[in-house]
Every structure is written in C-alpha cells, then in structure tokens.
Amino acid sequence: MSRLKNRKARGILDQITRPMVVFELIIMLLCALAVFCYNMKVSLDQRFDTTTQIAEEAVNTLTEYKSIDFLVDYWHENYEQMEFIYDDPEALNAKEMQFSELYPRIPDTELVTSEQAREMDAETQRLFAEICYSHLSTSFDRIKRSFDTMFLYGFIIEGDDMFFIITGTLEDESRISSGGDLFELGYAYPYSRGRYPTLDQLLDTGVPSDHIELSLRADREAVHVFAPVTVNGSPVMYIGVSTQWKDIMDYTLLLSLFLAAIIAVLLATLLVIFFRIINRIAVRPLVKETSIVKEYEANKDSKKATAELGEIRSDNEIEELADAFSSMLSDLESYMEEIRVATADKERLGAELDMAASIQSSQLPSTFPAFPGRNEFSIFASMTPAKTVGGDFYDFFLIDDDHIALVMADVSGKGVPASLFMMISKLLIKNSLQNGKSPAEALTDTNKQLTENNEAKQFVTVWLAVIEISTGKGIAANAGHEHPVLRRAGKDYELVEYKHSVPVATLKKAKFSEHEFELHPGDSLFVYTDGVPEATNAGDELFGNDRMLVALNKNPAAGPRLILKTVKDSVDEFVGEAEQFDDLTMLCFRYNGPESGAKDE
Numbered sequence: 001m002s003r004l005k006n007r008k009a010r011g012i013l014d015q016i017t018r019p020m021v022v023f024e025l026i027i028m029l030l031c032a033l034a035v036f037c038y039n040m041k042v043s044l045d046q047r048f049d050t051t052t053q054i055a056e057e058a059v060n061t062l063t064e065y066k067s068i069d070f071l072v073d074y075w076h077e078n079y080e081q082m083e084f085i086y087d088d089p090e091a092l093n094a095k096e097m098q099f100s101e102l103y104p105r106i107p108d109t110e111l112v113t114s115e116q117a118r119e120m121d122a123e124t125q126r127l128f129a130e131i132c133y134s135h136l137s138t139s140f141d142r143i144k145r146s147f148d149t150m151f152l153y154g155f156i157i158e159g160d161d162m163f164f165i166i167t168g169t170l171e172d173e174s175r176i177s178s179g180g181d182l183f184e185l186g187y188a189y190p191y192s193r194g195r196y197p198t199l200d201q202l203l204d205t206g207v208p209s210d211h212i213e214l215s216l217r218a219d220r221e222a223v224h225v226f227a228p229v230t231v232n233g234s235p236v237m238y239i240g241v242s243t244q245w246k247d248i249m250d251y252t253l254l255l256s257l258f259l260a261a262i263i264a265v266l267l268a269t270l271l272v273i274f275f276r277i278i279n280r281i282a283v284r285p286l287v288k289e290t291s292i293v294k295e296y297e298a299n300k301d302s303k304k305a306t307a308e309l310g311e312i313r314s315d316n317e318i319e320e321l322a323d324a325f326s327s328m329l330s331d332l333e334s335y336m337e338e339i340r341v342a343t344a345d346k347e348r349l350g351a352e353l354d355m356a357a358s359i360q361s362s363q364l365p366s367t368f369p370a371f372p373g374r375n376e377f378s379i380f381a382s383m384t385p386a387k388t389v390g391g392d393f394y395d396f397f398l399i400d401d402d403h404i405a406l407v408m409a410d411v412s413g414k415g416v417p418a419s420l421f422m423m424i425s426k427l428l429i430k431n432s433l434q435n436g437k438s439p440a441e442a443l444t445d446t447n448k449q450l451t452e453n454n455e456a457k458q459f460v461t462v463w464l465a466v467i468e469i470s471t472g473k474g475i476a477a478n479a480g481h482e483h484p485v486l487r488r489a490g491k492d493y494e495l496v497e498y499k500h501s502v503p504v505a506t507l508k509k510a511k512f513s514e515h516e517f518e519l520h521p522g523d524s525l526f527v528y529t530d531g532v533p534e535a536t537n538a539g540d541e542l543f544g545n546d547r548m549l550v551a552l553n554k555n556p557a558a559g560p561r562l563i564l565k566t567v568k569d570s571v572d573e574f575v576g577e578a579e580q581f582d583d584l585t586m587l588c589f590r591y592n593g594p595e596s597g598a599k600d601e
Contacts, residue, residue, distance in 0.1 A: 140168030391418025489522025521593030560588035
C-alpha cells in the first residue's frame with residue numbers, strides 16, 4: 001500500500017508540475033516579449049521624434065530663402081554649369097563680394113525674392129545660385145553633424161528618379177564630386193513606389209507620415225522621415241532624413257534577455273517552494289483520502305472509513321473534504337431511506353395528478369352529441385393537454401332555448417396551477433353569461449374577480465360568443481386570443497382577423513370590446529388555442545396558421561367531429577416525434593339553421 005501511495009503522490013505532482021513549467025515558460029517569454037516591445041516602441045518613438053525634428057529644421061533652413069522655388073528650379077536645370085564650393089571660405093567670400101558689388105542694397109542672399117532672381121542676367125543668376133547652394137550645403141552639414149544622423153538630403157521626384165538637390169555630410173564623409181559616397185546636386189537615384197511607403201503617402205496626400213517606417217536593407221536599419229518644402233502651399237522639393245536604429249535593437253534585446261533571466265530564476269525558485277508546500281498541505285492528504293474511499297468501496301465499512309478520515313489534519317479545504325466524506329458515509333443509509341420515501345411520494349403525486357386530470361376532464365363537456373334534441377347546429381370539441389393537467393379549456397352551453405354560448409380559452413402556464421386558474425375562470429365566465437351578461441360584460445366581471453389577489457400574475461386569453469340559434473346572429477369578444485376561422489356554406493375556411501382586447505386578469509380596469517356577426521345555414525366556426533399554430537416539429541418549425549387552414553380545407557364540408565380529427569392528424573404528422581409543449585384545444589360549431597333536419601354530431 002505504501003508503494004501505491006508513493007506512485008499516486010508522484011502522479012499528482014507530475015500533473016501539477018508539467019503545466020506549471022509550461023505556464024512559467026510562457027510567462028517568461030511573454031514578459032521578455034512585452035519588455036522588448038515596450039522598450040523598442042519607446043526608443044523608436046524617440047528616434048522618430050528626433051528624425052522629424054531634423055527634417056523640420058532642414059525645411060525651416062530652406063524656407064528662410066525667399067527665392068527657394070527659383071533656386072530649386074535653377075539648380076535642377078543648370079547644375080552642370082555650376083561651380084560647387086564645399087568648405088572653401090575664401091572662394092565663397094570672393095563670390096559674395098562679387099554679388100554685393102552687383103546688388104549693394106541686398107544685405108543677405110536669403111532676402112532675394114524669386115522675382116528679383118529671375119530679373120538677373122544669366123551670369124548673375126549662376127553666381128547667386130552658387131552662393132546660396134554653398135550656404136545651404138554648410139547648413140545641412142551643420143544639422144547632420146549636430147544630430148549625427150545617417151542621411152540628410154533634399155530631392156525632387158523626376159519621373160522614375162529621385163533627383164538629388166542637396167546633401168548634408170559628416171566630418172569624415174565626402175560628396176561624389178570629391179570621390180565620396182553621398183549624392184550631391186545632379187545625381188538621379190531610381191525611385192519605385194513601395195520602397196518608402198511614407199514618401200508614397202506624402203506624394204499622394206501632401207501630408208507627412210505620423211508613424212515610424214522601418215526599412216531593412218542589407219546591414220542597414222533606419223527610420224525614414226520625409227517632409228515637403230512648400231512655397232504658397234505647393235511643394236518645390238522634399239527633405240529626407242534617415243537615422244539608424246540598429247543600436248536600439250541591440251540594447252533592447254540585451255535588456256530583454258537580462259530581465260528574462262531574472263524572471264526565470266525567480267519563477268524557478270517560486271516553483272520549488274510552491275511544490276514543497278502543495279505536497280505537504282494538499283497532495284499527501286488527498287492521497288490518503290483516496291485510499292480510504294477506495295477501501296470503503298471494497299468493504300463498505302463506514303465506521304472504519306469515518307475514523308480514518310477523522311485523522312486527516314491539513315487545516316484547509318482538504319480537511320473539510322475529509323469531514324464531508326465522513327458525513328456522507330455516515331448519512332448514506334439515511335439518504336437511501338429518503339430516496340425510498342421520495343419515490344413513494346412521487347408515486348402518490350402521480351396518482352393525485354391523474355385524479356386532477358380526471359377532475360379537469362370532467363369539467364369540460366365531453367359527451368357528444370352534446371344536444372341530441374337540437375338539430376339547428378352541430379358541435380364538437382377536444383382538449384389534449386401537454387402535461388397531465390393543462391391550462392386550456394373550452395365550454396359550450398345553452399343560456400336559454402334560443403341562445404348558445406361558445407368559449408375557448410388558454411391560461412398562462414402549465415400544470416396544476418394553470419388547471420386551478422382554468423377551473424375558476426371557466427366558472428366565472430359561465431356564471432356571468434348565464435346571468436344574462438353580454439360577452440364583453442362577462443369578461444369585465446371575470447377580469448375584476450381574477451385580478452384580486454392575483455399574486456402569481458396569471459392571466460387567461462379568451463374567445464367567447466353568444467349565438468342566437470333562431471337567427472344565426474351572434475356577439476363575440478376576444479381577449480387576446482387566437483383569431484377564429486369561419487367557413488361560409490359551400491366555401492373554404494378563412495381566418496377572421498380583427499383587433500383584440502387585452503387578456504383577462506392583466507389589468508384591473510381593462511375594457512373589453514365586442515362585435516356582431518351572423519351565421520347562415522351551412523356556415524361553420526372553428527376556434528382553437530395557440531397550441532395548434534405553435535405546434536413545433538423536430539426542426540423547430542411552427543405548424544402555423546397556413547398549415548392549419550390547409551388541414552381545415554382538406555374536406556371543408558365535413559362535420560365538426562371529422563374537422564377536428566383532420567386538424568389533429570395534420571398536427572401529429574407535422575410534429576412527428578417532437579415533444580408536445582402546449583395544450584392542443586379545438587372547437588368546431590356548424591350552424592344548420594332553425595328549420596334544418598340535420599342532427600348534432
């Protein structure tokens with residue numbers, strides 16, 4: 001037994017250990033990834049802001065020249081005739097003195113406007129463009145060296161090329177004219193859409209990108225920012241700035257690995273401590289409980305099992321579980337006795353329900369022909385409850401020799417409560433009608449009495465009519481019930497739709513409307529509860545009013561008994577093996593006329 005216990009203990013620990021180790025690894029990886037992503041995002045955002053700042057400073061430097069639009073056009077068209085002056089103050093000073101002699105009133109070349117530049121002769125324009133280009137090259141060098149950025153350049157888009165206008169350099173960099181690697185004025189670099197998405201966006205919308213674009217090419221990683229240089233709202237050239245971010249990646253990766261190592265050590269330490277604690281306070285007591293329960297299962301010795309379970313002391317829910325097992329074993333015989341008593345009670349309740357169903361059935365007219373001596377009409381009704389007792393009811397009775405009352409109703413709910421409410425409703429309606437009340441008055445009286453102390457909030461939908469047998473004239477009232485179906489002699493059954501009143505017992509001061517109708521010899525009236533159109537098959541499809549009318553019109557001239565049988569058969573065929581969820585109640589009344597020789601069925 002000791003070896004078995006050890007094997008069980010190892011099994012429980014294994015089941016805990018494996019998912020915990022996997023869980024720790026996942027947490028460690030997620031933490032490392034989260035730290036890496038966070039640091040990368042923060043660093044890249046900072047680098048993007050710096051790059052944007054560089055681009056803005058370059059744009060501001062260019063736009064300080066009031067003739068920048070003229071200069072860009074001139075540089076683009078005449079770069080081959082220009083003399084480039086880089087880091088040669090004496091040569092630049094000589095050109096500036098020459099320009100000052102020509103335009104002594106202009107203190108600075110930045111202030112020359114495009115109109116003034118266009119009015120100069122060709123030689124002066126070239127001199128002016130060379131001076132401005134030299135100053136701007138120096139400014140671009142200063143900006144690039146201040147921020148130590150990878151690339152700083154200005155360009156225009158010419159067909160499928162980026163035509164370079166100006167480039168900034170570091171101290172150890174040189175331009176192509178001096179044998180260097182950076183592009184100066186006049187260099188055309190192939191441009192294809194998709195290479196720089198942020199530049200594509202700028203060209204398409206005129207709005208610079210507000211997010212980071214990473215371009216990985218060869219061993220170079222960079223953040224690229226592009227900005228337009230505009231004059232009067234139109235771009236004359238574009239500034240491109242590229243800054244490295246590989247150092248950010250290296251730093252972020254190293255930091256993430258370091259934090260992941262710390263997390264791994266902490267989690268491993270916590271895992272060892274956790275397993276030692278869980279083994280002492282959970283695994284061992286659970287193994288002992290399992291052994292005791294299995295032994296009881298074999299010998300059914302509840303006294304021994306109870307005593308052993310009482311020895312388990314863990315000061316936690318496992319001890320409570322042992323106490324619960326002990327109590328369960330002690331009370332098992334009592335529970336078995338209660339089950340036997342409950343079974344007997346269930347059988348008694350079944351018998352009482354059968355009696356209730358018998359009582360309910362006895363309250364509904366069930367003898368047919370109902371009025372053997374009356375040939376003016378034929379009537380037949382049926383009720384099939386969904387449970388042993390139901391909430392639907394029908395009724396018909398003679399108020400006097402020349403008036404017959406028809407009632408079709410559906411009580412909310414099912415079972416015994418609905419059955420009791422149904423019997424009270426039926427009695428109140430019948431008493432009111434027999435006391436000479438009209439259908440609407442009968443519903444009003446019934447509603448008043450049912451709403452008193454109606455704590456269960458039950459209600460009943462009612463269709464009722466009083467028909468004058470000698471004339472076929474009738475008065476009907478509908479309290480939230482299904483629409484009746486009428487067949488005129490020689491025609492098909494059709495649904496008669498009109499506005500309903502509210503169900504009985506829903507509002508204390510409810511008002512009920514009524515309307516007149518007239519039956520002619522050969523006419524038939526079919527009323528029913530919602531159990532007919534709402535009968536549902538296994539596919540959760542409703543029988544519906546359309547199928548009901550089809551069933552009624554299979555043999556529309558048939559008598560009331562056969563009409564109800566045809567509808568019931570159609571519903572049963574449609575529902576199939578599906579469970580009946582609602583009571584199925586129907587009534588058919590055929591008016592034969594005062595001088596008819598037909599007999600009630």
